[in-house]
Amino acid sequence: MKGPPLRRSRSTQVLLRFPIIFSAYWLAWQAASLFEVYPNVSAFYASAGLTVCFTMAHGLIGVPALYLSIVAVRILDLPAPGFSAIVLLDPIREICVYGLVGAHLRQYWTRPNYRFSLPIAVRVIYSAFLASLSSALLATRTPALGSTPAELLGTTVLSFWGGDFAGVMITVPAFMILYRIFSPPLNGGSMNLIDALRTARALSLVIYPLLGLSIALFSVALPALLEVDTRIAILILFPVVLAGLSRGTIVGFLVATVSCATLLVAGSALGFNINEPIEIQLILALAVALGLMAGASHDDKEHAWTLATFDAVTGLPNRYMVMDRLEDALTSARRTKTTVAVMYIDLDHFKEVNDTLGHHAGDNLLKQAGERIRNAVRRSDTVARIGGDEFVVVLSSVDSIEGADHVARNVLSALEQPFSLGARMVTISASIGVAVHSITSQTTDDVLRQADHAMYQAKSGGRNRIYHSSTPCAGTAFVLGELRSSTSN
Numbered sequence: 331m332k333g334p335p336l337r338r339s340r341s342t343q344v345l346l347r348f349p350i351i352f353s354a355y356w357l358a359w360q361a362a363s364l365f366e367v368y369p370n371v372s373a374f375y376a377s378a379g380l381t382v383c384f385t386m387a388h389g390l391i392g393v394p395a396l397y398l399s400i401v402a403v404r405i406l407d408l409p410a411p412g413f414s415a416i417v418l419l420d421p422i423r424e425i426c427v428y429g430l431v432g433a434h435l436r437q438y439w440t441r442p443n444y445r446f447s448l449p450i451a452v453r454v455i456y457s458a459f460l461a462s463l464s465s466a467l468l469a470t471r472t473p474a475l476g477s478t479p480a481e482l483l484g485t486t487v488l489s490f491w492g493g494d495f496a497g498v499m500i501t502v503p504a505f506m507i508l509y510r511i512f513s514p515p516l517n518g519g520s521m522n523l524i525d526a527l528r529t530a531r532a533l534s535l536v537i538y539p540l541l542g543l544s545i546a547l548f549s550v551a552l553p554a555l556l557e558v559d560t561r562i563a564i565l566i567l568f569p570v571v572l573a574g575l576s577r578g579t580i581v582g583f584l585v586a587t588v589s590c591a592t593l594l595v596a597g598s599a600l601g602f603n604i605n606e607p608i609e610i611q612l613i614l615a616l617a618v619a620l621g622l623m624a625g626a627s628h629d630d631k632e633h634a635w636t637l638a639t640f641d642a643v644t645g646l647p648n649r650y651m652v653m654d655r656l657e658d659a660l661t662s663a664r665r666t667k668t669t670v671a672v673m674y675i676d677l678d679h680f681k682e683v684n685d686t687l688g689h690h691a692g693d694n695l696l697k698q699a700g701e702r703i704r705n706a707v708r709r710s711d712t713v714a715r716i717g718g719d720e721f722v723v724v725l726s727s728v729d730s731i732e733g734a735d736h737v738a739r740n741v742l743s744a745l746e747q748p749f750s751l752g753a754r755m756v757t758i759s760a761s762i763g764v765a766v767h768s769i770t771s772q773t774t775d776d777v778l779r780q781a782d783h784a785m786y787q788a789k790s791g792g793r794n795r796i797y798h799s800s801t802p803c804a805g806t807a808f809v810l811g812e813l814r815s816s817t818s819n
């Protein structure tokens with residue numbers, strides 16, 4: 331497994347982001363100005379969209395770079411360039427309103443096991459309103475804008491309710507609903523987390539390109555069907571951002587390429603109105619820039635999440651993740667009146683492997699042991715390494731105590747087989763404690779503690795055996811024979 335990359339300092343990150351944001355915003359400005367009804371209006375909304383996307387992906391840390399980029403592009407592109415109050419102040423207002431929207435959405439988006447949350451939506455809208463009001467008050471202090479304070483306050487508040495507020499009201503629910511549909515929570519199903527991740531990735535390779543393709547076809551066909559000059563190709567940026575944010579850079583690029591290629595090929599092959607090549611180029615460049623930004627942010631998030639929830643030696647979920655999975659399993663067991671069992675597995679005399687063959691061989695053995703335990707249980711069960719030579723298995727649905735014991739015996743015999751560590755074969759054993767959840771008031775901690783307690787009894791009972799704690803303190807031993815941990819050539 332790859333180690334964590336070297337992190338750059340925060341100030342360097344912000345500086346590095348400036349050229350990327352500048353390019354993305356300049357492209358957004360150019361692309362949006364092709365769809366204008368009133369001069370520059372679409373371009374302003376493009377900057378609002380970029381602000382939401384950026385702050386959602388990277389947080390408020392990039393705001394200085396975002397602000398500088400917007401100001402720089404406006405100075406270069408507005409008909410009367412220069413450091414006018416509107417060039418300097420309007421981005422502040424937009425970043426306040428839309429930056430807060432993005433920052434709040436980030437709280438939702440960065441959760442590994444996110445759930446739809448109405449309070450977040452309410453907080454987003456409330457804080458966007460406060461930001462808009464503050465920026466209106468700020469505008470009244472700016473004589474350069476040339477209106478009376480009351481007029482300015484009125485105009486800014488009205489513009490918020492007419493424009494920004496509508497934008498916020500559409501952006502927040504649309505994002506939450508679509509993100510929910512296309513990126514279902516990974517702990518929701520009965521699958522193991524790793525399998526769930528694999529399935530989500532495989533699905534996203536189909537769903538997002540299909541979404542980009544449909545929007546591209548729709549945007550090519552619409553002007554021909556309606557016989558109007560409505561250009562909506564910019565909509566393909568939406569699946570690109572969603573794909574980048576939820577599945578990473580490669581899927582983001584893939585969706586950008588599929589959508590833009592469809593625009594080009596479908597436009598000429600079907601004889602529909604195809605936009606000017608410059609528009610396609612802008613859309614393509616913008617799609618790629620957004621795919622890169624959103625995807626990089628997803629990759630960062632996934633890396634942080636992997637570090638926080640998976641064990642680096644075995645690649646299995648860690649203590650944090652297994653507790654989360656156990657909580658889910660108990661909740662569902664209470665609802666469906668089924669039984670959950672927890673196995674606490676501790677390898678016997680593992681220290682000897684480290685001492686005789688070294689830590690590298692020890693790591694190798696832990697990895698192989700993890701794989702064997704995984705292969706001995708069902709796909710829907712969770713296997714985790716929670717520290718040292720300790721593993722926990724959550725059997726999400728067992729028929730009876732005997733069923734759990736049967737699985738524990740399978741695990742024990744899988745671990746008995748010799749391990750190949752380089753040129754050496756090593757034989758070890760394990761002590762297993764099993765606890766079965768049956769009482770409705772039992773918490774995750776209770777069940778885990780009981781399994782741990784039973785495992786300690788198995789250790790003190792002579793190791794290489796299974797105890798289960800049908801009663802909290804007394805275990806029942808299933809002695810499978812005494813095997814000393816041994817190493818041989």
Ligand SMILES: Nc1nc2c(ncn2[C@@H]2O[C@H](COP(=O)(O)OP(=O)(O)OP(=O)(O)O)[C@@H](O)[C@H]2O)c(=O)[nH]1
Pocket residue numbers: 643676677678679680681682684688689690691692693696717718719789793
């Ligand atoms: N190779 C390796 N060893 C580890 C790792 N984490 C902990 N250990 C070692 O695992 C050993 C755990 O030993 P213990 O469980 O205390 O003792 P044991 O030798 O297994 O003996 P019993 O559990 O009493 O049968 C310690 O020597 C730790 O240093 C790891 O990530 N890699």
